[in-house]
Amino acid sequence: MTVTGADGELTLDEQPEAIVSLSASATEMLFAIGAGNQVEAVDDNSNFPPEAPITDLSAFTPNAEAIAEYAPDLVVLSNDQNGIVDALDALAVPTLLLEAAETIDDTYEQLETLGDATGHAEEADEVVADVQDRIDAAVESVGSDAEGMSVYHELDPSYFSAGSSTFIGSVYALFGLENIADEAAAAAGGYPQLSAEYIVSEQPDLIVLADTLCCAQTAETVAQRPAFDTVPAVQEGRVLEASDDIASRWGPRIADFAESVAETLQG
Structure with a gap:
């Protein structure tokens, strides 16, 4: 099977049985498509699902020798920190670089790529279809009710946000x-x-807190900020306390996130 990642084409002669994932999103994808039993080790941020074999491997400061100790026949990464791809290539370790998704379609493409790479193409197609259906249903459930409404997405209490x-x-x-x-x-x-x-001043109708785990932010703490009690989202109970992990990853749980946005918009 030949698959293509950001680091080029990768040909796998056999189904990989000792996968190392250095991407929390890829870890969630691998388990979602039924390749979990082929995963030998994951990085220290891959905390979902609970059965993922989490280790002290770092995706931010990756070490080729430490990764190679797990004798992987496939390493999945989301970035090429410290030239890790070349370092693993030098050790003859197959790598698949799947960079951070920019759109939901990128998520679907990565699921299908991992399905092909791991021998779970049909299961990957099923996951893609399920995520698509759930997101479509969430959007349809809100319909035109969200027309003209605005959103503020909070990454941390110093007001870093995310645009469209x-x-x-x-x-x-x-x-x-x-x-x-x-x-x-x-x-x-x-x-x-x-x-x-x-x-x-922008009076957002929806506030999404993606800093509930890191920074203990809640609808209550937001309401206590100066002047935030004048914001429609606060006044009308549309403050979504999201999981930092779900809101920052591009795996299949994006459907969970879309459903929670829909529920919050509907009150």
Whole structure:
């Protein structure tokens, strides 16, 4: 089987049986498509699903020798930190680089690529279809009710946000939401730092907190911020306390996220 990643074509002569995943999103994908029993080790951020064989391997400071100790016949990565791809190539370790998705279609493509690479093409197609159906149903359940509504996506309490050009921003676009970060996003690679005053002045109808795990932010803490009690999202109970992990990964749980956005919009 020949598959293509950001590091070029990779030909696998046999179904891999000792996969190392250095990408939390790829780990979730591998288990979702039924390749979990082929996964030998995952990095220290791959905390889902619970049965993933988490190790102290780092995706941010990867070490080729440490990875090679697991005798992998496939390593899946989301970035080429420290030239890790070349380092693994020098050790004759097959690598598949699947970079961060920019759109939901990228998620579907990566699921299918991993399905081909691991011998689970049919299961991958089923996962893609399920995620598509769930997202479509979530968007349809809101319908025109979200027309003209705006969203503020919070990455941390210092007001870093995500615009429509980002992966998570593309989800809000499906609902027809106006993203208050868009005016500043272009100059910040899609992830601008806003101010409290600006957020309040934009009066977002939906606030999504992607800093509940890292920073203990809740609807209650938001309501306690100066002037945030004047924001429609706070007044009308449309503050979504999202999991940082789900909101930052491009795996199949993006369907869970879309459903929670729909539920919050509907009150």
